[in-house]
Amino acid sequence: MGLTGILLAAGKSTRLGRDKLSVVMPDGRALAAWSLEAALGSTLERVICVVKPEDTLSWMPREWLSSASYAYQSEAKLLISICDDYAMGMAHSLHCGLQTAKQYEPDGYMIMLADQPLIETSQINEIKTIFQTHKQSDYVAATDCAGGKPPVAFRSHLLGQLLSLSGDEGARRIMHNPQFTGTYVPFSAPSFWDADTEEELERIVRHIEYDHSSRDTHPLK
Template identity: 35%
Template sequence: MKIAGVYLAAGKSSRMGKNKLALPFKNTTIGNIALETALQSSLEKIYIVVSGEAPWLSSEFIKNPNCSIINCTNAHMGQSESLKCAIRLAQKEEVDAILVMLADQPLIPLHIIEEIMECKKKIPSLYFVAASFKSIIIPPVLLSSTMFPELLNLSGDTGAKALLHGDNFTKGRILPFNKFEYFQDIDTKEDYDKLLSGIK
């Protein structure tokens, strides 16, 4: 089963007021942390979706043969456009599923990525496998190629979560995790300060 990671890194960082992915963290940048974790996983490859230049992105990842950088020119129209840019490439490369990750979630641990993928491999018919915290679905989310046509019909700032209900919901699996810090996204200066205060 061919599973590719989709690393969404084309946001505008409007709430931070500057490029949050370029902020320093653990001898690198916010944007590189979860990407490094993804590359340690058993994902076949990673699609890194950016908008224009990505000065935060480490040169070692740019050169990595398992990384494909996608410049999504429509990213300003919302997260759905970034997702669709990745899905079109996934279709061309005949990927069986994608694992969607957010570049501003630096604390996602390797075991969550692997548990989500393992669930799909054990039950190949699943439409999706999603992480959750206190019953709320939260990225990372794995999406089967079966869902690609529906995902390509999304628009604006609507993410894949909008499709994880009704008939689709009964065909997926939700994996609960009990540590919110795993999923903390860095949107504001307060979020960043809190992240730095937790560095060991």
């Protein structure tokens, strides 16, 4: 029951040219650790982190890795799902996460991206709260006023639709389907910034450094 998060962390980092998950951020942690911490700190019942087989998980803080499960465990907060066919496209990584998540029979699945380090725990919680209160909505998605974007939570009856995605096809196909209704939650533009290129990565780092310097009493999270 409840809402299960699926953090997609099995990308190829083709455009960046190096492993984006392990890029060291201004606070000394890896980029993907920011995204994972936001998810684990939320009220999601559990988080499925989808990774590729060759990922050493060196980007993941040791305390999280030591408590993670690789198989069904009813009390586990963090599960690692290894996706052998990640190179076939993002949809296949999503399928791996869904296959792991559905064992828990959740009310829904929240899709998140590991390369969006500026997503915050409070935003994930907001999506979950609206998902719980707007029961007429088939999905609840974040938005920058240009359509729905991750984090996006889909109700369990859309599992078949999600599993029908293929290649690099994202969940936008479902959100664009007039058969389904959604609720959109506005987030600030930086929340959606990803690290696909060096320029985009530099923009994220500058934003973090500026935010840190402008908040004297708040250390980097």
